[in-house]
Amino acid sequence: MSATDSLVLVIEDEKPIRCFLRAFLERRGFQLIEAEDGEEGLALAAEHHPALLLLDLGLPGMDGVEVIRRLRVWATTPIIVISARGKEQDKVDALDAGADDYLTKPFGVAELAARMRVCLRHSATRTQDEQQAVFRTEGLFVDLAKRLVRLNDQDVHLTKIEFKLLSFLVHNAGKVVTHRQILKAVWNSDREDQLHYSRIYVRQLRGKIEPDPAAPRYLLTETGVGYRLVG
């Protein structure tokens, strides 16, 4: 990992949390810069272009969700939210605003580091594979350009909508996508009463790309929030 690839900006007002994050993450090869509130965080992000943001939502002054919105105007830097707000709606709000992942306090540092690595890897592949749009994992292979989906070397035939849904998930692989984001991307709709569409089609899709649809391996459910395609 090069210096800038491992630069992590932590925006968190609780000093003891910044303290152990630094102690742990530095030993795991990350470099940390810290901000106590949203404004300071946005300024540091603009100045240092970190590879990843760790963001608390309950910040003094500007709220964390607002920080995400402002950052997303000019940057695609992956954001992992770390917050004590555990309600589904809070997660959905943060993810809808553009966060990549969400960890509820209290969280394990090992899990945090793992999620950070996933985020960084996907943001790296995302930039490379944007055109090719290939998703490859053990058992599952997707090539969006060739409209090819293979499960255990068997061709899988998808309907138009299913394919559209899968492409959106592949583009956002590793990231939690909300029901609302799926609805917007696949059906180009904002309607509250259609939020269940994604659930119906995800079930269909799982039936085709999951070896055991009842215990999904690739297309995971984030309860009350949305889905995440992992590989």
Place this chain on the structure above:
Amino acid sequence: MLLHYGVNVLIVAASTAFCLAISPHLDLINFIMVYVLVTVSIASFCSLPSALIACLLSVLAFDYFFVPPQFGIVVEEEEHLFTMAMMFVVVIVVSRLTERFRTQARNASAREAQTRLMMELTRELAGARGTDKLLGTATGQIGRLFGFPAAAFLLDEAGLVLNRAGAAEAFRDLPDAEVVVRWVLANSQPAGLGTRNMQESAALYLPLSGVGGTLGVLGVRPPKDASGFPPEQLHIIETLARQVGLMLEVERLEGERVRARMEIEAERLKTSLLSSVTHDLQTPLAVIMGSAESLMAVGEEMTPRERRELSENIHDRAARLSRLLGNLLRMTKLQSGTLKPDLQLQPLDEPLGAALSLMGKSLAGRAVEMDIPPDLPLLRMDAVLMEQLFLNLLENTLKHTPPESPVRIAARRVGPDVEVEVADRGPGLDDAELEKAFSLFYQGSASSVQTGERKGYGLGLAICRAIAQVHGGAIRAEHREGGGLSIRVTLPAPPGNASLPTDGANCAEEVS
């Protein structure tokens, strides 16, 4: 009475003299009219016997002076005998009539007096809030009106007969009291002396019934020799019992309403506790878990300073969590009513002093001005809770004011209460915040002096309020003159003059 007769004789004599004076000019029949007028007048003012005597005198005078032969008793013509008999009849009829009118008027004014009395009693009852006060007032009224003891009996939660108010001692020597009370409760009918049920009892027992059934029993014990109650007394007592019964029912319904509301409140509190507490628990937990996990994973690679810092953070947050949980527990117990305060008479200095000495080190460097008058009455307080109240107030002051700014603690008597003031010279609160500060989980606006380390949980003042309330008192925040915040706790001073014991006074008696 004798005076009456004398006056009547004089009137008859005067009439006779008058008739004699006009007799040369007028016929006999006119004299009869004069005598009839006089006797009817007397009959309408006096009792029947005196009217009859006046009538007899009139007849005799008429006979003697006017009926021929004049100045003789013998009556020559039967016609005159008939006239005299008619005079008697008229007098009797008129007398009976006026007698009846008079009785009716007497009855009416007696009824009016009774109604007025009942209204007064009812008004007094209406002012009595709470079952005990209501029953006390009713039994007191009977005692005051009739001079014999009355007592009210209720069933307690365990189903035992309980003397709740009135002259309990007057019923203690009646072995059948409990049996009769139970019978009245079960049958909703009066029993005992002067009724059809259990007449051998020495007292009268009336049901206190509302629409929904009999809630209690009113016992009335007349003097030993009495065989019953005069009807008008009985009427008043019965009316009173009916009134009290209805009001008891209202009290009970009100009690149920309050209980239902409290249950809803407790439920709502539980929900808001859950959502807020999860947040307030998770932040310190995140510090503890994250720091501990980091120490376990990469502790060997850390510098000693880093290790120490992380350990300190773990300890600090664990202590905060423990404090938070203790406060929460106390709060929920207070609000749900499971924590009953142990109220004992004690001087204010005691919990206040305890809180101050606990704060000890943290207060160092601050000027603490104390103004507690020595003649302050003792207060009914739960030592532990009250100490917690002052601790919370002092901790708040420390949290929200710059170090070294002074603290003032003052107490004074305000009417029936004692007011304790804890005041600082900090930034104070906005007008809107003065009241909000006491609500659960209110953490203050960004303007107050709060750093990440010192942020509260919005519990301290809410607990203070709950504690003040279980003491029957109140707490409020005010702007302090000259800047700063002033928190005022009002606590009711116990009735009577429970001041500090002087030399030789028995302290144990007052603290019991």
